[in-house]
Amino acid sequence: MGLGLFTYMLFQGSYRLEREDAAAVIKDIHQEALLPLLEPLYGQEYPSTHAFLSAYDALFQPYNEALKQEERWDEVIWDDYHFALSRSAASGGAVEAPLRWLTLTVGLMVLGGLLYILPLYRGEPAGIKHTGIFFSSMKNRGVLGILTGTYLISFYVILYWFPAYLNQAVFMVDPISKAISGNPASQWFLYGFLYTLIILVMGIRMFRKYRHSRYHLLRTASLMFFQLGFAFLLPEILVLLNQPWYDFKNIWPLDYSFFYTYRIEDMLASGGFGLFMLVWGILLIIIAVPIFTYFYGKRWYCSWVCGCGGLAETAGDPYRQLSDKSLKAWQVERYLVHGVLVFAVGMTFVTLANYFSSFALLGYATDQLHTAYGFLIGSAFAGVIGTGFYPFMGNRVWCRFGCPLAAYLGLVQRFKSRFRITTNGGQCISCGNCSTYCEMGIDVRWYAQRGQNIVRSSCVGCGVCASVCPRGVLKLENGAEAGRIQEELPIIIGNDSIKIKQ
Amino acid sequence: MVIIGNGIAGVTCARHVRRYDPDIRITLISEESAHFYSRTALMYIYMGHMTYAHTKPYEDSFWPKNRLELLQARVESVHPKEKVLRLKGQESPFSYDILVIASGSRPRMLPVPGSEGPGVQGLYHLQDLERLEAMSPYLKQAVLIGGGLIGVEWAEMLLSRGVQVHFLVREKHFWNTVLDAREGQLLDRHLREHGVQLHLETEASEILRDATGQVSAVRTSKGELLPAQLAGISIGVTPNIDFLEGSGIVCGRGVRVDALNRTSEADIYAIGDCAEFQEAPAPGRKTLEQVWYTGRMQGEALAHTLCHPEDPSPYKPGPWFNSAKFFDIEYQTYGDVPAELRAGEQDLYWEHPEGKIALRLLFSQEASSDAVPRFLGVNSFGWRLRHAYFDQALRAGYPITRVLEELESASFDAEFSPRHAPKVRAAFRAATGLAVREPRKKSFFRFLFSS
Ligand SMILES: Cc1cc2nc3c(=O)[nH]c(=O)nc-3n(C[C@H](O)[C@H](O)[C@H](O)COP(=O)(O)OP(=O)(O)OC[C@H]3O[C@@H](n4cnc5c(N)ncnc54)[C@H](O)[C@@H]3O)c2cc1C
Ligand code: SF4
Ligand code: SF4
Numbered sequence: 001m002g003l004g005l006f007t008y009m010l011f012q013g014s015y016r017l018e019r020e021d022a023a024a025v026i027k028d029i030h031q032e033a034l035l036p037l038l039e040p041l042y043g044q045e046y047p048s049t050h051a052f053l054s055a056y057d058a059l060f061q062p063y064n065e066a067l068k069q070e071e072r073w074d075e076v077i078w079d080d081y082h083f084a085l086s087r088s089a090a091s092g093g094a095v096e097a098p099l100r101w102l103t104l105t106v107g108l109m110v111l112g113g114l115l116y117i118l119p120l121y122r123g124e125p126a127g128i129k130h131t132g133i134f135f136s137s138m139k140n141r142g143v144l145g146i147l148t149g150t151y152l153i154s155f156y157v158i159l160y161w162f163p164a165y166l167n168q169a170v171f172m173v174d175p176i177s178k179a180i181s182g183n184p185a186s187q188w189f190l191y192g193f194l195y196t197l198i199i200l201v202m203g204i205r206m207f208r209k210y211r212h213s214r215y216h217l218l219r220t221a222s223l224m225f226f227q228l229g230f231a232f233l234l235p236e237i238l239v240l241l242n243q244p245w246y247d248f249k250n251i252w253p254l255d256y257s258f259f260y261t262y263r264i265e266d267m268l269a270s271g272g273f274g275l276f277m278l279v280w281g282i283l284l285i286i287i288a289v290p291i292f293t294y295f296y297g298k299r300w301y302c303s304w305v306c307g308c309g310g311l312a313e314t315a316g317d318p319y320r321q322l323s324d325k326s327l328k329a330w331q332v333e334r335y336l337v338h339g340v341l342v343f344a345v346g347m348t349f350v351t352l353a354n355y356f357s358s359f360a361l362l363g364y365a366t367d368q369l370h371t372a373y374g375f376l377i378g379s380a381f382a383g384v385i386g387t388g389f390y391p392f393m394g395n396r397v398w399c400r401f402g403c404p405l406a407a408y409l410g411l412v413q414r415f416k417s418r419f420r421i422t423t424n425g426g427q428c429i430s431c432g433n434c435s436t437y438c439e440m441g442i443d444v445r446w447y448a449q450r451g452q453n454i455v456r457s458s459c460v461g462c463g464v465c466a467s468v469c470p471r472g473v474l475k476l477e478n479g480a481e482a483g484r485i486q487e488e489l490p491i492i493i494g495n496d497s498i499k500i501k502q
Numbered sequence: 503m504v505i506i507g508n509g510i511a512g513v514t515c516a517r518h519v520r521r522y523d524p525d526i527r528i529t530l531i532s533e534e535s536a537h538f539y540s541r542t543a544l545m546y547i548y549m550g551h552m553t554y555a556h557t558k559p560y561e562d563s564f565w566p567k568n569r570l571e572l573l574q575a576r577v578e579s580v581h582p583k584e585k586v587l588r589l590k591g592q593e594s595p596f597s598y599d600i601l602v603i604a605s606g607s608r609p610r611m612l613p614v615p616g617s618e619g620p621g622v623q624g625l626y627h628l629q630d631l632e633r634l635e636a637m638s639p640y641l642k643q644a645v646l647i648g649g650g651l652i653g654v655e656w657a658e659m660l661l662s663r664g665v666q667v668h669f670l671v672r673e674k675h676f677w678n679t680v681l682d683a684r685e686g687q688l689l690d691r692h693l694r695e696h697g698v699q700l701h702l703e704t705e706a707s708e709i710l711r712d713a714t715g716q717v718s719a720v721r722t723s724k725g726e727l728l729p730a731q732l733a734g735i736s737i738g739v740t741p742n743i744d745f746l747e748g749s750g751i752v753c754g755r756g757v758r759v760d761a762l763n764r765t766s767e768a769d770i771y772a773i774g775d776c777a778e779f780q781e782a783p784a785p786g787r788k789t790l791e792q793v794w795y796t797g798r799m800q801g802e803a804l805a806h807t808l809c810h811p812e813d814p815s816p817y818k819p820g821p822w823f824n825s826a827k828f829f830d831i832e833y834q835t836y837g838d839v840p841a842e843l844r845a846g847e848q849d850l851y852w853e854h855p856e857g858k859i860a861l862r863l864l865f866s867q868e869a870s871s872d873a874v875p876r877f878l879g880v881n882s883f884g885w886r887l888r889h890a891y892f893d894q895a896l897r898a899g900y901p902i903t904r905v906l907e908e909l910e911s912a913s914f915d916a917e918f919s920p921r922h923a924p925k926v927r928a929a930f931r932a933a934t935g936l937a938v939r940e941p942r943k944k945s946f947f948r949f950l951f952s953s
Contacts, residue, residue: 125695127830131662132550212830214918269813295951326561424888427796427825429833430510430559431543436552445559466916470827472834472886475914493893494795496784496818497803 006105009168012093012263015052017041021088030077037063049165050087053082061118083187087171091444094172101172106194110201115203126212127470130437138391139318145391153388155447160379163187181236189236195311196232200224201313215463215476219303222257223310231307243270246277249305251284253344255404257371261355279316290412296478298409299461308398311441313462316395320464323394323441330441333401333458340377341407347373377402400458410457418478420485421454423447426494430472435463448473451492455485503808504587504598506577508532509541510794511774512604514801520568522809528569531589531596533576535838537562542794545655547664554628577605580749582767600808603746603757603772604801607739607792611649615744616709621717622733625652633813633875637732641665645720645730647706649676653739655826656734657698668699668720668728670706681843681881684851688860688883689828696829703724707731708763730922754778756790761816763804769809773800776836784819793824812889814890821896822879833857836892837879847878850933852926859884865902873937874901882948885922906930906938 019035019042026034037059046052050488054471060081067076095434121129137146158165170190177185177193203224208214239245244266248432252258258281267274292300323329358400386398401404413419416421421444428451434444438459444465446456454474505512508530516528520636524611543557556864565572578592580603586595607829609624611617621637649671657667673679676693693700701722708721719729741756747830752758752766756778763771774797779789800817807814825834839862843849848867851934853860860883865875876899880892891912895905905912909923 125692130549130551134553135933138559146743212922213916215916218918235904237734260682288577310752360921381528422914424886426795426823427889429542430540430550432540432556433543433561436556442833449559463916471825472914475886476917490699492798492802494820494823495813496820497799499804 003105003109005108009094009101009105009172010165011048012101012168013049013090013095014092015046015049015086015089015090016044016053016091019086020045022085025084025088026081028080028224030079030481031078033063033075033082033394034060038350045399046089046483048183049167051088053164056082056085058298067325068170071385072318073240073293083167086164086193088166092285094168098172098376099177101168102176105169105172106197110197112203114204116207116287117201120170120205120208121211122161127275130468133268133321139321141322142391145319149388149391156384156388157380159187159191160383167339168314177236180233182238192232195307196227199227199314202317206314206317207384210467212379213463213467216467219463220300220313220357223302223306223313226305227307227310232309243273244277248277248280249295250307251289251301251405253348253408254306254308254342254403255281256344256347256369256378259348260370264355266345287407288414293409293412293419294417295419297417297461297476298406298413299419299459299463299476301409301461301464302399308386308403309460312395312399316387316390316439319390319395320439321394321436322390323396323400323439325435325438325443326342333422333441336401337403337407337410340381341374343377344404352376386419394439396441396460399460400440406458406460412457413459414457418481420479421447421459421466422477423451423453424471424473424475426495427471428449431470433468433470434474437464437468439464445476451484503529503600503602504596505530505602506532507586507604507606507774507776508535508572509539509604509606509774509797511606511797511801512700513603514798515602515773515805516570516801518802518805519809522569527571528572529571531573531575531577531587533574534629534652536572536574537565537690539628541626544625544628544730545659548634548659577745579852580746581749582769582770585769585900595680596925601770603743603751603770603776604774604797605742605745605776606797608742609735610738610739610740611629611705612709612733612735614706614708616711616717617735618649619711619715619717621731622709622735623712624737624739625656625737625834631864633663634732638663639684642667643728643730644732644734645728646734646736647720648735649673649678650736650738651826652736653679653734654693654826656694656736658696658829659734660734661697663722665732667697668701669693670701670720670722670732671702672703672705674703676700676702678841680814680841680913682851682855683879683892685860685862685883688853688857689831691857692829693830699838706733737853739775740907741775741778741790761818763800763816773797773802773804779817783821787822791819795823798930821893823893831884832886834882834885834887835842835880836887837864837877838888839879848875850926850930852922852929854922854925855883861885861922862866863902863905863926863930874903876900877902877905887922888912888914902930903938907941910941 017038021029022035022038040059041055046055064077097255120499136142138148166187170185170187173190173193175183177183179191203220206220207217208325226249235247236440237247257263267278303313347369350369354366381402382398386402389397427449430445430449432445434448438444439462440460442454442459444454461476462477466476503526503688506514506699507596512530516530519526519528519734537558538560539554540559546552547554547557558750568704570643578588580587580601584595586597607626609626612622623633623698624844633826644660644665645668646653647670653669659670662921669883675683676689681760690700705723706720707723710721710797712718717731717733719727720733721727740780746757748754756776757765757772758780759765759772760780761783763773763777764770767789775792782789796819799819799937802819803815819838822838823836825832827833829845846867849862849864851862862881864879868875877895879896880887906927909926912923913923924940930938935949
C-alpha cells in the first residue's frame with residue numbers, strides 16, 4: 001500500500017513557473033537566452049510533471065536544435081534543466097506537506113515491511129528457511145517476480161534519465177536532507193535515503209532468517225552499519241561542514257569518478273582534510289585491498305562493507321537462488337567483469353595523464369569517455385541491470401558480471417590469499433543446495449563432491465553455501481597458503497583402495 | 503563397457519574409467535532418469551528448496567563432452583554366456599564386453615494387510631516422488647512407518663506442505679539401532695518440536711481402505727486408528743536385483759562380489775547399493791553398506807582395477823563415517839560408534855543445556871589405570887566436525903585426551919560460532935578424573951591474522 005501511495009504521489013502536485021523561479025535555477029550564462037524563451041510558461045498552471053515538461057520541451061528543443069543545425073556550438077545548451085525547473089515550479093502534494101507524504105508512503109512501506117518481517121519464523125525452531133522458494137511466484141520468476149523486476153527497472157530508468165518525474169518524492173525527503181546537511185534534497189539524496197532504509201529493514205529480515213548463525217548476524221550488522229554511517233550519514237555531514245561529499249568506504253574503481261579532475265580538484269581545494277581524503281582513497285586501493293584480501297579474502301569488502309553488497313545481501317537475499325550456474329555463464333562473467341576492470345583502469349589512466357599534462361594530451365575528450373562509462377557501466381549496468389534484474393538473474397548480477405573492484409579483489413583472492421572454502425573430506429552427497437544458493441553462480445558442488453577446496457575469484461564469502469549444506473561439508477576459512485589450491489585431484493578421504501594419486 | 507544404473511556408483515565408475523582410458527566406449531543404461539541426479543536431494547525437490555534440474559551434479563553437456571553414452575531403458579535380463587543384455591521393448595540384444603551392475607536398491611515393502619495398492623509407498627526413485635506429488639493436493643494426514651533416516655526426511659517433506667504427520671517407531675526411541683537413548687531422545691524432542699506426532703514402541707498392524715480402494719486409516723499395534731490418506735514406508739531398502747534372476751550370477755541379499763567387486767561370472771562386476779561382499783571389506787565394516795559414499799568409493803576402486811589390471815585395487819574403505827540432518831539438527835559420525843557399549847569401551851556424552859547440540863565420544867577402557875584411553879569414535883549433533891582430523895585420529899589411535907585438547911581445531915563449525923569445547927573438557931575431567939589441558943588462548947592479534 002505504501003508502494004502504491006508512493007507511485008500515486010509521483011503524479012501529484014501541479015506546476016506553475018514564474019520568471020523569478022526560472023532565474024533562480026538557470027545558470028547565468030544561459031539566462032539571457034532562456035528567460036525570454038520561456039516567457040509563455042510563466043504564470044501558467046500545469047496539472048502534471050509530464051504536462052509541464054512537455055511544454056518546456058516544446059519551447060526549448062526547437063531552439064536548441066536550431067543552434068545545433070547552425071553549428072553554433074558555443075551557444076548550444078547542454079545542461080539539463082528538467083529537474084531543476086520542475087522542482088522550482090512545483091506546488092501541491094509533497095511540496096506542501098512533505099512529512100505527511102513521507103509517513104504515508106515510506107512510513108507505511110517500512111511499517112508494512114516490519115509487520116511482515118518481525119513475526120517471521122516466530123514459533124519455528126531456528127534453521128534454514130528455504131521451504132517453498134521454488135514454488136514462489138516472487139522468488140522463482142513468477143508473475144510477482146516479473147512485476148517487481150519491471151517496477152525496479154522503471155524506477156532506475158526514471159532516476160538516472162528522467163529524475164524530474166521523481167520531483168514529488170524528492171520534496172518529501174527535503175526536511176530530512178535539510179536536517180542532516182542543511183541543503184535541499186536531490187534525487188540522489190532520495191535514492192540514498194531509500195537505499196539505506198531498504199538495507200536496514202531487509203537487514204532485520206536477515207536477522208530473523210539467520211538467527212542461528214553468528215556469521216550471518218555479524219556480517220549483516222556490519223553491512224547495515226557501513227551503509228548507514230559511511231555511505232549515508234557521513235558524506236552528508238561532510239557537506240554540512242563544507243567538505244566535499246565523500247564515502248570513505250567506496251573504493252576506486254567501483255568509485256570510478258575518484259580520479260576525475262573535478263573530484264581531485266575538489267579535494268585539493270579543501271585543504272588538509274581534502275588531502276587526507278585523497279591519500280585515504282589511494283591507500284585503500286594500494287594497501288587495504290591487497291592486505292585485507294590476503295588475510296580474509298574479498299569477503300571483507302563484498303559481504304561486510306560494500307553498499308552494493310549491502311543491498312544484495314539484504315533486499316536481494318530472496319533472489320539469490322536465481323543466479324546462473326552454467327559453465328557458459330562463468331565464461332561470460334570472466335570476460336565481462338575483467339573487461340570492465342580494464343575499461344575503468346584505462347579510463348582513469350587517460351584521465352590522470354591528461355590532468356597532469358594540463359589537458360595537453362586529449363583536451364576534453366576524456367569527458368566523453370566518462371559519459372560513456374557513466375552511462376553504460378555506472379547507470380545502466382550497476383543500477384538498471386544490477387538491481388532491476390534481481391528477480392530475474394539473482395542478486396549479484398552487478399557484483400558478478402560488472403563490478404571492476406570485485407574483479408580486482410577477485411584477482412588478489414585467487415592468486416594471493418589465505419581464504420578458501422574447505423571441503424570436509426568425503427561427506428558431500430552432491431545434493432546441490434550449495435550451488436543452488438550461491439548468489440555468484442559458483443558450482444560449489446563441483447568442487448565439494450571431488451573433495452577439493454573452493455578457491456574462486458568471484459566468491460564473495462557470503463557463507464550461505466556453508467549454511468545450507470545439510471551435511472556440514474563447507475567451511476569458510478583463512479589458513480596457510482600451502483595446499484590451499486589443490487591443482488591435482490585430492491583423494492577423497494575415506495577410500496584406502498587407491499594409493500597412487502590419480 | 504556397459505554399466506547398468508546411473509546412480510553415484512555407476513557414474514563414478516564411468517567417470518574414472520574415462521579419465522584413465524580416453525578410448526573405451528562406455529554406455530550407461532538406466533531406467534529411472536535420463537541423467538544422473540542426486541537421490542539424496544529428493545526431499546528438497548518436494549519441499550521447494552530446489553528443482554529437479556538443481557539436483558543434477560553435472561550439466562547435460564558433460565556427458566557428450568566426456569563421450570559417456572546414456573541410454574534410458576530397463577534391462578530385463580542378463581546373459582553372461584552370450585555376453586548380452588535384453589532391454590525392455592527392444593528385439594535385438596545389447597552386447598557388452600565388460601558389464602558393471604550398479605542397479606542400487608528399492609524400498610522394502612510392508613508385510614501387513616492392506617499394504618498393496620495406491621497410497622502406500624516408499625521413497626527411493628523419482629517416480630515415488632511423482633506419485634507423492636500427484637496425491638499431494640488432497641493429502642491431509644499421513645502415517646509414516648519405520649524410524650530411520652528416510653522416515654525423518656518423509657516427515658520434514660510432508661510437514662513443509664502442511665500435512666499432519668504420525669510417525670510410528672517400533673523402538674523406545676528414534677533410530678535405536680545406531681543411536682543410544684540420550685541421543686535418540688534429543689531427536690525425539692526435536693521431531694515433536696516440529697510438530698511430528700511421534701508414536702514410540704508402535705507398529706502398523708493394518709492399513710484400511712475405503713470403498714474406492716484409497717487408504718483411509720492405519721491401525722497401530724496399540725489398537726489406535728489413525729486417519730490418513732498416505733502410508734509412507736521407510737523400513738529400509740533392499741538390493742534391486744530381480745532382473746538378474748535366472749542369469750546364473752550368484753546373489754545373496756545382493757549381488758555377491760569379492761574384494762575386487764567381481765561377481766561369479768567373468769567380466770561382470772557389481773558396485774554400490776546392490777553389491778554384497780563375501781567378506782567384510784575392512785574390520786568392523788558390514789558386507790552390505792547402502793550409503794552414498796560407499797557406492798562412490800567402489801566406483802573409484804573398480805575403475806582403477808579395470809584400467810590397471812596389473813595393479814588391481816581391492817575395495818578398502820577407511821574408518822566409517824556418515825552424516826545426516828534431522829530437521830535443523832545436523833548429525834555426523836566418525837568411527838564405529840555403537841548404540842550400546844561393547845566390552846572394553848566407555849563413552850562421554852555431553853549435551854548443551856538447550857538440548858540441540860550434543861557430542862558422544864567413544865574411547866577405550868584400559869586395563870591398567872595409568873594407560874591413557876584411545877579415541878574410538880564420535881557422534882555429533884548440531885556440531886560440525888572435521889573429517890580429515892577424525893580420520894587421522896582413528897587411524898593413528900590418538901589418546902582421547904589429545905582429541906579433547908584439539909577439539910577446537912577439530913571442529914568444522916562456521917566462524918564466530920559459539921565454542922563448546924571447554925564445556926566438553928570440563929565434563930570429561932569430571933567423569934574420568936583424567937587431566938586435559940585447555941588450549942592456549944589465541945591472542946587478539948592471532949585471532950585477527952590467522953585462523
Ligand atoms: C531419500 C534418500 C535419501 C538418502 N540420503 C542419503 C544420505 O544422506 N547419505 C547417504 O550416504 N546415503 C543416502 N541415501 C542412500 C543413497 O542414495 C544410496 O546409497 C545411493 O544412491 C546408491 O547409489 P547406487 O549408485 O548404488 O544406486 P542408485 O542410486 O539406486 O542407482 C541405481 C539406478 O539403476 C537403475 N536400475 C536398477 N535396475 C535397473 C534395470 N534393471 N535396468 C535399468 N536400470 C536399472 C535404477 O533405476 C537407478 O536409477 C539416501 C537414499 C534415499 C532414497
Ligand atoms: S550442499 Fe553440501 S552435501 Fe550438498 S552438494 Fe553442496 S557440499 Fe555437497
Ligand atoms: S561460494 Fe559460498 S561463500 Fe562464496 S559466494 Fe557462493 S555461496 Fe557465498
